[in-house]
Amino acid sequence: MIANGQIVGDGSWNLRVLVTDLQAERQLRVKSDLHIGGVMLRLVEDLEISMDWSDHALWWPSKNIWLTRTRSTLDQYGVQADALLHFTPMHKNLRVQLPDLRYLDMKVDFSVKTFSAVIHLCKDLGIRHPEELSLCKPLEPCHLKYNYNSMPKKKVENGVAKNGHPNLPPDTNTFIANSSPDGSTGSLDKSGFMCAPVTPSRPPPSSTPVSSPVGNTGSWGRQVYNSETNGYSPNLTTSISSEQLNGSYDSFLAQTPPPPSPEARKHMIRPKSLVEKARMNVAWLDSSLSIMEQGVREYDTLCLRFKFYVFYDLNPKYDAIRINQIYEQARWQLLNEEIDCTEEEMLMFAALQLQVNLQAKQPQPHLDNGNVSSPVEDDIDAALTDLQTTLEGSTINSYANDITQVPELCDELRFLKPKRFTLKAYKRYWFTCRDLHLYLYKSKEEMIHRQNSIYDINLRGCEVTPDVNISQNKYVIKLEVPSAEGMSEMYIRCDEESQYAKWMACCRLASKGRSLADSSYETEKQTILEFLQMQRPADEPAINPSSLDLQAEDYIAPRFLKKFRGKNQRILEAHANVKDLPLIEAKMNYIKAWQSLPDYGLTLFVIKFMGSKKEELLGVAPTRIMKMDITTGDHLKTWRYNTMIAWNVNWEVKHMMIQFEDCNIMFSCSSADCKVVHEFIGGYIFLSTRSKDASQTLNEELFHKLTGGWS
Structure with missing residues (x-):
């Protein structure tokens, strides 16, 4: 028929x-x-x-x-x-919120893996090393109230959509169970990976962003940048497109925008506890799935953020946009209390931010393209510097006059090893550090002859945290040393800042397996000294307080506001230390100071170890993961990636097992999908393999192998 x-x-x-x-x-x-x-x-x-x-x-x-x-x-x-x-x-309109909180309407490929979409997005924006960034969904306050695995139940109980169906907008990783294997294994493939080219090559944007039509802001939109008012307004339908920018992102994205309006600030998420900080990581998209597969539709809003805190080859000469966006992300992390700092550090950050704002209004001749050396010249200079360091060797060894002796650091310091239910004061010992070990002696003679050491502390793998209060002349180094029972706390107190800088630099390098002979020791020590110097207030401000209209909430985190409101004099006194920094240097100093904070680069998750009913914190950092106390944040156990052999994920029951050289751990994640934890760990291992070779390109296959859970 x-x-x-x-x-x-x-x-x-x-x-x-x-x-x-x-x-x-x-x-x-x-x-x-x-x-x-x-x-x-x-x-x-x-x-x-x-x-x-x-x-x-x-x-x-x-x-x-x-x-x-x-x-x-x-x-x-x-x-x-x-x-x-x-x-x-396949290419659809997406509203992208940048780290500086501005919005851009971009054409983004909804059909490729999110990792590839981010690479193309960063190429259009002129941001190098896109492997450090990813996309996440904007968060609402309700996301901080419940763990990921209990939030859908809460939504069903609290509301029903107009069409009669449960009000369940797609959450991050909703569709992973449908597309992931029942079980998969990640392994540490040590094959060499070369990073994206070091030389900047940014042609005009290959895809032209377009404005979103009025009235369709997407289900996640909250606030947008208004080019007419130079401010932010919540729930508006306008955002910046390339048509308004005439296709030029350099001058736009490399500059700090005006502060957002008070209304817009109300919509910012401010975590109030470690658990709420952990719940913020539910929002990351799965890099191995397309944007469309994760419930995102045309005209929706996604946030572009730096996900991995390892900034490779950050060069002021051709990274102006990248530096500004990192600076902005650091600034809002501090102002929203996503990362903690002391009062003195907050004043230092406020002073640097003020200098950035003042310098942004001044011409910056060193940023003129005509005066910037070429990338080829930069690479040659870097190669010559490396060669010079190699030939000259290290000059830090003040205790040995020939290269056959191992560099050593010796000093008289105070030491405290706290014990439960007992109050003990600091005791003075003679310290020496050699071969990544810290030795304590009762007398100088015993130290010289290396006899009868009281303590022998292996610094490799330990956690090193500063505890400094300049106004109280307190310079303390907190050591958390791995032991069979977990992490043992020890405190070293220095007498003054130069002594503190030497020993802090020594401990930091030793914890990473690098000795005093490492060429980075002097740089680390100098960075610590500069960080301390910026926290020391000047006798008087360099600027007349009446000449500036400073709003304290734009510079100071909320927990310090009551103390500093109406006292802009202290910000200006701190500013006197940084008043001579040009724009890029002020931003770079802000980033370096942010990187020096104890909690920098720590991504938290609420987890349960197998066999335990108690929730705990897992901290994922660039070089290690840590079991942490969920209330205090104390480090209970540390595992470093260089001791990791493999990890297995069962996507059906969402359990993750990690195999180390000395133990295996297995846990489930409550605050986010297990894939998010898996991707952070694999991502940091991937970034550790980067090499400065301009002839190679980004190895997407290796990234997905380490983060996607391949069998």
């Missing part, structure tokens, strides 16, 4: 396809062995509309997948007669 030119009974059937550009549905008579490319070709021929369809692909809404393998057949994808496919553009 023949019907409509087709032979009925030949195994063919009608496939429904919605063409989203036309909002028109078409039916194609197909067979199961027809490949996806053939479906699209027949559909375009059937439409008989002369336009470029090359950016279109088939999306299967009910299965939440793109049919991008054009050589695969309908049968291989499992498409049957009851399916409705969408023929839709």
Whole structure:
């Protein structure tokens, strides 16, 4: 029998396809062995509309997948007669919030893996090393109230959508269970990986962002930058597009925007506890899935943020945009209390921020492209410096006059090893550090002859935390040393800042397995001294307080506001230390000071170890993971990546097992999907393999191998 030119009974059937550009549905008579490319070709021929369809692909809404393998057949994808496919553009409009809180309307590929989408997005924005960034969904206050695994239940109880269905907007990682294997293994592939080219090569944006239509802000939009008022307004429909910028991002994204309005600040998320800080990490998208597969639709809002706190080759000469965006992310972390600091440190950050604001209004001749040396010259200079360091060796050894002796640091310091239920004071000992070990002696003679050491502390793998209060002349180094029982606390108190800088630099390097002979020792020591100097207030401000209208809430975190409100004199006194810094140097100093904070680079998760009913914190850092007390944040146990062998993930029950050289750990994550933890660990291992070789490009395959849970 023949019907409509087709032979009925030949195994063919009608496939429904919605063409989203036309909002028109078409039916194609197909067979199961027809490949996806053939479906699209027949559909375009059937439409008989002369336009470029090359950016279109088939999306299967009910299965939440793109049919991008054009050589695969309908049968291989499992498409049957009851399916409705969408023929839709792969590049869609996305509102992107940058770390500086401004919004850009961009064309983003919704069909590729999120990692690839971020790479193309950063290329358009002129941000190098996109592997350090990722996209996340904007958070609301309710996200901090519940753990990830209990939030959907709370939403069902608290509200129902107008259509009668539970009000359950897609959360991050909702679809992972549908697309991940039942079990997978990650392993530490030590194959060499070269980072993206060091030389800057940024052509004009290859995709032109367009403005979102009025009235469609997306389900996640909260506040946008208003170019007419130079401020932020909540719940508006305007944002910056490349048409308004005339395609030039350099001058726009490299400059700090005006402070957001009071209304907009009310929408910012401010965690009040360690658990709430951990819950903020629920928002990260899965780098191995496309944006579309994670519940994001056209005109929705996503946040572009630096996810991994390892900033490779941060060069002021051609990283102005990247430096400004890192500075802005650091600034808002401090002002929103996502990372803690002391009162003196807060004043220092406020002073640097004030200097940035003042310098932004001044011409910066050293940023003129005509005066910047070429990347080739920079690479040659760097190579010559490395060669000089190699040939000259280290000059830090003040105790040995020839290279056959091991560098050593000796001093008289105070020491305290606290014990439960007893009050003990600091005792003076003679300290010496050599071969990554710290030795304590009762007398100088015993130290010289290396006899009868009281303590022998292996610094490799220990946690080193500063405890400094300059106004009280307190310079303390807190050591948390791995032991069979967990982490043992010890405190070293120095008499003055130069002594503190020497020993702090020594302990930091030793904890990473680097000795005093390492060429970075002097740099580390100098950085610590500069950090302390910036915290020391000047006798009088360099600027007349009446000449500036300072709003304390723009510079000071809320917990310090009561103390500093109306006392701008103290900010200006701190500013006198940094008044001569040019714009880029002020931002770089801000970033370096942020990196010196004890909690810098620590991403938290609420977890439960197998066999335990108690919730604990897992801290993921660039070189290690830590078991932490959920109330105090004390470090209970540390495992370093260089002792990690492999990790296994069971996606069905969301359990993660990590195998180390000396033990195995297994846990479930309560505050986020297990994939988020998996990706942070694999991502940091991936970043540790970067090498400064301009001839190589970003190894996306290795990234997904380490973060995506491949078998």
